[in-house]
Amino acid sequence: MPDCLAELWDHQCMVNSGARSGLRQLLDGVVSHHLSGNTHATLNAAFADLAMPEVPKEAGSLRVRIERSFAQVSADELPQVAHRILARGSLTAATRNGIQDLLWAESSTPEIPKRIRRELARSLDLADMARHEARFMTLLERFWVLDREESLADLLLPSVNRPPGLRQDIQQHVFRNPEDWSAEDLFEHLGAFEAGDARFARFLESAVSADVLLDEPAQRHLVAQINGQIRAVGIELRETGSDGGYPLFSMVSTRLADNRRPKNVIFASLTKPDIRFLSAVDNDIEIVGDPGNVLVYDREITGDGISWRDLQAWWQETQKIADEAEAKKSLYHRLRRSLPGNSPGQRNLFELYHHILGPAVYDLPALLPEVWLHWDHKTVHQRGPEALLRSRMDFLLLLPHGQRVVLEVDGSQHYTRDDGQVPDSHKYAEMVAGDRDLKLRGYEVFRFGHDELKDAENARPLLQEFLPALFQSFEVNGRAS
Numbered sequence: 001m002p003d004c005l006a007e008l009w010d011h012q013c014m015v016n017s018g019a020r021s022g023l024r025q026l027l028d029g030v031v032s033h034h035l036s037g038n039t040h041a042t043l044n045a046a047f048a049d050l051a052m053p054e055v056p057k058e059a060g061s062l063r064v065r066i067e068r069s070f071a072q073v074s075a076d077e078l079p080q081v082a083h084r085i086l087a088r089g090s091l092t093a094a095t096r097n098g099i100q101d102l103l104w105a106e107s108s109t110p111e112i113p114k115r116i117r118r119e120l121a122r123s124l125d126l127a128d129m130a131r132h133e134a135r136f137m138t139l140l141e142r143f144w145v146l147d148r149e150e151s152l153a154d155l156l157l158p159s160v161n162r163p164p165g166l167r168q169d170i171q172q173h174v175f176r177n178p179e180d181w182s183a184e185d186l187f188e189h190l191g192a193f194e195a196g197d198a199r200f201a202r203f204l205e206s207a208v209s210a211d212v213l214l215d216e217p218a219q220r221h222l223v224a225q226i227n228g229q230i231r232a233v234g235i236e237l238r239e240t241g242s243d244g245g246y247p248l249f250s251m252v253s254t255r256l257a258d259n260r261r262p263k264n265v266i267f268a269s270l271t272k273p274d275i276r277f278l279s280a281v282d283n284d285i286e287i288v289g290d291p292g293n294v295l296v297y298d299r300e301i302t303g304d305g306i307s308w309r310d311l312q313a314w315w316q317e318t319q320k321i322a323d324e325a326e327a328k329k330s331l332y333h334r335l336r337r338s339l340p341g342n343s344p345g346q347r348n349l350f351e352l353y354h355h356i357l358g359p360a361v362y363d364l365p366a367l368l369p370e371v372w373l374h375w376d377h378k379t380v381h382q383r384g385p386e387a388l389l390r391s392r393m394d395f396l397l398l399l400p401h402g403q404r405v406v407l408e409v410d411g412s413q414h415y416t417r418d419d420g421q422v423p424d425s426h427k428y429a430e431m432v433a434g435d436r437d438l439k440l441r442g443y444e445v446f447r448f449g450h451d452e453l454k455d456a457e458n459a460r461p462l463l464q465e466f467l468p469a470l471f472q473s474f475e476v477n478g479r480a481s
Helices: 010-035 040-049 062-071 078-088 093-104 114-123 133-143 152-156 166-176 183-190 197-207 216-233 308-318 324-337 344-363 380-386 425-440 456-473
Strands: 235-243 246-253 265-267 274-279 284-288 295-297 368-372 392-398 404-410 443-449
Touching (some): 010 062, 010 078, 078 093, 114 183, 114 216, 133 166, 133 197, 197 216, 216 235, 265 392, 308 324, 308 344, 324 344, 324 368, 344 456, 425 443
Antiparallel strands (some): 274 284, 368 392
């Protein structure tokens, strides 16, 4: 997080700052080694390949130019350099893992306690995981260090006398003599019990992939075995897509009842939209009339949810706006224009969300206003008792791991009638029934009283406390995984 939010995210800032500091130290030697084979003529092109700034030849020796370029890489730019280094594939497994762990430390990963990992390993049949030797070894190579770094003393020994590495042990005790090791033994030797949550979660996701198992029933069997243990801590492997016709599983929180990916996000409406289905089979919809009266986010929504960066990129493309700053400004004003004029509380929530978060908002969940949950071409009066409750949500946040958060600002109209003069228990009952329905559909609902937010000065400290607590609760920190 940027410095301007340090007082809000003290803990998260320390985590990210520590990770970035460690990443810079680790990359320093890696970058120098990677670039050392260049000449003065090729060095600037090599800098560009790593997303590093150019340094003119006149600046000094190759070493000086490399040091100066790397010193100019900001903390926010370090991950991009790291990803490009990783893409080269020339690192040792230990160095690769060190870089990955520092990058993944900033991601929103569910916690998987050591006890659960060990109980999981004890419950697994290693034969279910290691069905195909070559594919399983490739999986292990992606996440773990299988080959020991040989010392000078090792090199002086005949190859037959050198101590075996983990790779040889796995081939011996998992494949040639499959009764030797259990899954717990393998996990112990891999270091899986001590690994970071992100590495362990990604390992499990990949272990049940078609790249490793090549058989859908085998995938689903192993997923069921794993979920039987990890659901105890509120997470599970859930089918979230497909890959070449095989199911694709991702680690998600079970806190929510339903983690299905949203198909349509209809929001920021100025009037009730006129909608028709172009294809009911494919769930393709069309907004009839003035398309400017409502926005429809029609891009695929990944497991990372929708960030402001995603929303702005979509807006810039669909509106054909060349300048990023103009796209940001026009999108903000378009969303703000959709807020009801008789609710200063909603307006303050929207404006303060962006003011408080500042530049960090780009990689945090976009605050989507006036989002349609239900749509019925008939009015509530026309539909009668079968009318769907709460057609719109004041604000929706689509968070990583399929989490959905609704923010509602309640004016007196939610629980009174006759312009707020008479309490109305029926209205209140409808509101709480709507909340129950949302929660059963997989949404978390947070309500603000309008009086809490109607004055911007009073609302600011409330939201300065609420927003970081919200993101911490849902393990959102705004960094890409």
